[in-house]
Amino acid sequence: MNLEPKNLRKHIINMAYTGSSVHIACAFSLVEICSVLYDKIMTFNNSNPDDPTRDILALSKGHGVMAIYACLKEMGVIEQEHFDKYFTDGSLLHGLGEPRVPGIEVLGGSLGHGLPVAIGMALGLKREGSNRQVYCIVGDGEINEGTIWEGLLFAGHHKLTNFTVIVDANGLQAMGEIDEILNLEPMGAKFKSFGFHTIECDGHNVKLLEDAFKDKTHEEVQKPKAIIARTMKGKGVSFMENDNIWHYTRLNPETLDKAMAELQEGEE
Amino acid sequence: MRTVLSNKITQSAVDNPKFVALTGDHGYALFDEIRKTRPEQFLNVGMIEQAMIGLAAGLTQVGHQTLVYGLASFIPMRVIEQIKLDVCYSKLPVKIIGDGAGVVYSVLGCSHHCAEDVSCLRSLPHIEIYSPGDPEELRICYDESMAYEGPTYLRVGKCDNPAINTEKLTSTKPYLTHEVLDSDTLFVTTGAMLGIIHEYAKEFKVNHLSIMKLKPLDESLAEILPKYKRIVCFEEHTRYGGLTSALTDFMIDRQIPIPTMHPFNLEDKFANHCGSHQYALSEHNLSNEQIRSRLSDLASEF
Structure with missing residues (x-):
């Protein structure tokens, strides 16, 4: 099992090319977050994605689902054949997260849905006294949605210490820069004021992410945790980085080769 | 309720x-x-x-x-x-x-x-x-x-209409609250219309069926509905997609010939003025008095 970010990005590129899929840059910004969660943090049974003792990773930002698919492929939860058939008629994997797929916990296509559902799970687990954890990835663009703030208000009020929200803060949304469309800063102050223990870090630095996930301060102060992961849309392939056109652009043989060459750089 | x-x-x-x-x-x-x-x-x-x-x-x-x-x-x-x-x-x-x-x-x-x-x-x-x-x-x-x-x-709709059922129901299947064997007219209600239409069914000497489960509709309707030449539907809901629609959809899906249908429902509009529940219904020609009057106009068919 190789959950190295570079390897995951290769899977995403291959998959996006096979399915002629858009949303490559949306997936690239949260690769390290998913990698660290599955590799270092979460309790997850690869041979049974429905294991009732598992921790939950809810991808509210469904547009980044290829990053999760890539992890689940490495973990053996989703078989190779489904990647070979990506977007073909009758295939398993949609372009946005749907919970009929093994390992996908919430429906993440319509933004602002996954977070309240994930908070409901955290509430239910807390009521049972379970030590299972719920992690939820939202996009910074996604948090335009009112349901996000409804959910955060609830999680903060009910002191859901088993709940961690990770903001994939790549600074871009579908049609432009977040600062220009609907400014969210100061984001950290917003989460703090909603009752979250808030950590900001480089969302592509696996060590810092791991530290942020392992930080237990929120339990001491009896708050849910927010990790604002400062990321870059398209991270990992130079010509995609911070270029919003890769929210919409499909790979062609030329850009496929160029992207793969960058991701394979330094390998034997 | x-x-x-x-x-x-x-x-x-x-x-x-x-x-x-x-x-x-x-x-x-x-x-x-x-x-x-x-x-x-x-x-x-x-x-x-x-x-x-x-x-x-x-x-x-x-x-x-x-x-x-x-x-x-x-x-x-x-x-x-x-x-x-x-x-x-x-x-x-x-x-x-x-x-x-x-x-x-x-x-x-x-x-x-x-x-x-x-x-x-x-x-x-x-x-x-x-x-x-x-x-x-x-x-x-x-x-x-x-x-x-x-x-x-x-x-859950209006709570204070007269209750029809004095004995326990055993299921949510459609049931006749009033049966007139020589009548080929059926009043059908769902929800809050139950009590008042039950009274009118007695008054106009027609059958009255209560349907409390709207999706899925019970298959027994495939036997009940064809018995009648005209069906009058009553609902405190828009004409689009409610009881009348559900019944006609049901009949179309089963190739049951659709009898004469008379829908009584909320009209396709918002309220104009403030007033009591009966007043609000009256803006849709659906107050108790208006229903009675409209039924009187239809009564020669019954």
Whole structure:
């Protein structure tokens, strides 16, 4: 099992090319977050994605689902054949997260849905006294949605210490820069004021992410945790980085080769 | 009706320690009993209706039994996409109650009127829809909806119409409240129209059928409906997608010839003026007096 970010990005590129899929840059910004969660943090049974003792990773930002698919492929939860058939008629994997797929916990296509559902799970687990954890990835663009703030208000009020929200803060949304469309800063102050223990870090630095996930301060102060992961849309392939056109652009043989060459750089 | 509902909700909490009733700050007296006796199984989430549906879905996914309550103009209308995606998609057994359906909250105005809830929900996969008309219908609808393994919507309308049922119902199947063997006219009601139309059926000497479960419709209707030459449908709901639509859809899907249909329903408009429930209905030609007058005009056919 190789959950190295570079390897995951290769899977995403291959998959996006096979399915002629858009949303490559949306997936690239949260690769390290998913990698660290599955590799270092979460309790997850690869041979049974429905294991009732598992921790939950809810991808509210469904547009980044290829990053999760890539992890689940490495973990053996989703078989190779489904990647070979990506977007073909009758295939398993949609372009946005749907919970009929093994390992996908919430429906993440319509933004602002996954977070309240994930908070409901955290509430239910807390009521049972379970030590299972719920992690939820939202996009910074996604948090335009009112349901996000409804959910955060609830999680903060009910002191859901088993709940961690990770903001994939790549600074871009579908049609432009977040600062220009609907400014969210100061984001950290917003989460703090909603009752979250808030950590900001480089969302592509696996060590810092791991530290942020392992930080237990929120339990001491009896708050849910927010990790604002400062990321870059398209991270990992130079010509995609911070270029919003890769929210919409499909790979062609030329850009496929160029992207793969960058991701394979330094390998034997 | 509300006493029945209050007792039922409290009983669900007693029966199942994992039962949780959620409300978005509505239903004050309705929850008095559960708040007093089982406070840990009652959750006023605040006025976050949309997130509340997600919360209920998440709670259900990890093994809780959830009931979500609101006024019909908010639950389901404000949260229709959450019901579709968070609940119906995964066929989660979230039990949804929409209270004050129709134009019950007449004086509060259009924000609190709800003519379209059944129509919107009928088009969503997996969800079952119940529309009781008196306390006994409510009781059986509640019990059946709780037993169903998927999502349900319980539409609760006007509470103070005369109750029809003095004996226990054993199922939510359509049933005749009044039978006139030599009449080929059938009055059909759902929800709050039950009591008054039962009276009019007796007066006009025609048959009256109560349908409290609107989705799916019971297959017994395939035998009942063809017996009549004309069917008069009564509902405190828009013409589009409600009882009349459900019945004609049912007949079309089964190649049953459609008899003469006379729909009585809320018209395709918002309220113009303020007034009592009967006044609000009168703007739709649906007050008790107007219904009686319209039926008198039709009576020569009966």
